[in-house]
Structures are given as structure tokens and as C-alpha cells.
Amino acid sequence: MSTQTLSGGCQCGAVRYRITGTTFLPHTCHCRMCQKAGGNYFMALASVAKAGFIVTRGEISWFRSSEPSRRGFCSRCGTPLIYEAVARDNTNVTLGSLDDPLAIRPEHQFGAESRVPFLCEVLSIPTAVSMDDPEEDGVKLAEVASSNHQHPDHDTGVWPMESKP
Ligand SMILES: [Zn+2]
Ligand SMILES: [Zn+2]
8 A cells, every 4th residue: 555646657758647546456467358458477556546546648548458447558659557447436557657666566466367377487587687788689778778768757848759660
């Protein structure tokens, strides 16, 4: 449970939000729908009252993933931002989209039926820091850093959003 004011947004900066409500039920969800929606093995989410989640820039786009629920994302860059039951008073925010991804730590896991069986093994593989490898798949990481179009991890007055497709 976290009562601090948190900010976050999508990768390109077209959608920014602020959380003023108390967050609760921080969790990972390994269900097949969260895997698809996140393009990943699981999603990390925390709940907050819909009234305590304020969009401060742009507009969230929605995919109605089932009759009772929908998923919110940035239509410009594709970042998943929200999962929610339409009829409920709470929404769920993706923890990776927070400006401070360490602000909330998951305490529950759902969707055990589709959790990838090798997940723990994958996470115990020795890790390398990104800049350790000056060239990864032909992409020069120094060039990535110097031409980074990702929105910074804080609110900005104006953000150029001039990235090419
Ligand atoms: Zn975006
Ligand atoms: Zn799920």
C-alpha cells in the first residue's frame, strides 16, 4: 500500500498520468491475456481508485479485451498503461510505466496457470549491464543513448516527440 503521489507515462511521452490515490494489491499477472497485452511473460500492476488516477497529458486508447474488462495504452508508441474492469471503481496501473519503477514492489502473483515454467531459471542467468556491450544486434548503444526519444522519467512542459517510425 502506497500513499505517495506518483507520476508516469508511456515511452514516447504522448500520455502522462499522476496517481493521487492510495495504491494497493501490487502484483504480477501471468495470465495469457496479460502476456499478450504486455508482449512479455507477465505484467506488473497495482490497483488504485479510478478517481485517484489522473491523465495529465494526451489520451489513453483502449482495447476491450473481454466484455467485462479493457486495456489502456498509448496509441502512438504502444506502451501498456492500464488494465481495468469496466464496471469496477478501481483501475490497475502498469508498474513499468511509473517514472520510478521501484516505487511499488509486487506482493502477489496471479495467473499461475500460464506462468512460464522457466521464468525463475531465466532470471537467474548471469546478467550484463547494457553498456557493457558496445554493439548489440548491430545497434550501436552509444548512438541509442545520444538519440534517445524516450520521454524522461518526470513531468515535462513540452516534449518534442519527433521520433521516426
Ligand atoms: Zn506513447
Ligand atoms: Zn492477467
